[in-house]
Amino acid sequence: MLLTITTTYKPATDLGYLLHKNPAKCQEFEMTFGKAYVFFPEATQERCTAALLLDVDPVGLVRGRRGSIMSGLLDQYVNDRPYAASSLLSVAMTQVFGSALRGQSNDRPELAGTAIPLTAKIPALPCRHGGDVFLRHLFEPLGYKVEASRLPLDETFPDWGEGPYFAVEIEKTTTLKDLLTHLYVLIPVLDDNKHYYVGDDEVEKLLRKGEGWLASHPEKEAIARRYLKYQPSLAREALARLVEEEDPVLAKEEEAGLTAEEPLEKDISLNEARLGAVMAALKGTGAKRILDLGCGEGKLLRELLKEKQFEQITGMDVSVRSLETAHERLRLDRLPARMKDRLKLMHGSLLYRDRRLEGFDAAAVVEVIEHLDPPRLAAAERAIFECAKPRTVVLTTPNVEYNVMWKLAESSQKFRHGDHRFEWTRQEFQAWANGIANRFGYKVTFLPVGPEDATVGSPTQMGVFRRD
């Protein structure tokens, strides 16, 4: 298994300082799965190449694993581990190029932070799913020039056709740290075999190494899913946390608590009016299994718990802190078991399809959509109405027309809450909701919530979506 990194930065031999390796020497490192060697096949002022060669012992890899010897599977001994780039390469990179991966160089600290021309070559990279198209989708959005040629399954038997391996070259003027980091994350994404335990700390690693680029990568969902070896719960957690990372406003709001909305609306007990309206709509449907999407600190959950009709109640939110507050306020630890069993809190994001949300009778989405960036609203629409698709959806959002009643227009504040990305007029909300109903096979009715003014309507608008 081989990775080479070449630079034409002058003097090119500075690559040795960046990697903390002497170009004149071949160094050997013991790994749990074999040996790693670092050497420099070329090292001139104009051009320097460092090679990381892994000599993997496939038998050593399975030795000592409970049950593995007894299972007698031949492919545990005869496999592509020794030559195809895999997550073992990432493991070796952390051990052999650890400082370079962290962007540290004692001798050339400024060069470590400088973009230099770099080319990485991997002679055998497995791309079993998606081939070189997926490979390009991974590296090109990060600004790499990608060259990939598919290797024959066996060059002595051309009739056997092509194999799943590619000879790959990626090129970019970037820092060595970024190049190594991208390889560190994306090689295991291409490698579908599991050969290490994937636990919670892998989520941490992915988020740490993905800092600054993963949140905006168009393939971030596939990257998280594959990096975490198709463990949906871990991938979901990673994605939800990426959303938070990307969304500093949301993170700030979590710290401040959801206070800004309350003083403005308290005068008219709008909160209570809204909870009452949502409860009535939910009760009227006869629903037993209820979702509260974007449940926040659990005000609606508390009301739902009081009603025996609701046998199963699930609150979901992207903010862990809000969920913790909900857990405390509802005194979940102290509730009698019979009551506690009815309620589940879960961490997730409305921007992603989530199997856990399927099979519910009704969902409440109370004062949530206006917190989503308009370009992301479409993803939430599909997650709610196409994937989760409960029979009933009760959704509320502010009516911006009513803001004049609060003299918001005279202050610098545009919306009722600092984190609102938009607030709609009644017409805008109804056009949106009718569009959803048409697209996803629902019928929608509209109800005003709170005191109604003849000209500007009520402060909150509610849509009740039903599908047969």
Ligand code: SAH
């Ligand atoms: N429904 C609650 C909270 C409304 S505040 C109530 O009426 O009191 C908006 C909530 O939406 C916040 O708790 C916020 O964390 C949550 N939220 C924002 N974006 C989300 C997303 N993408 N997925 C799930 N919840 C989200």
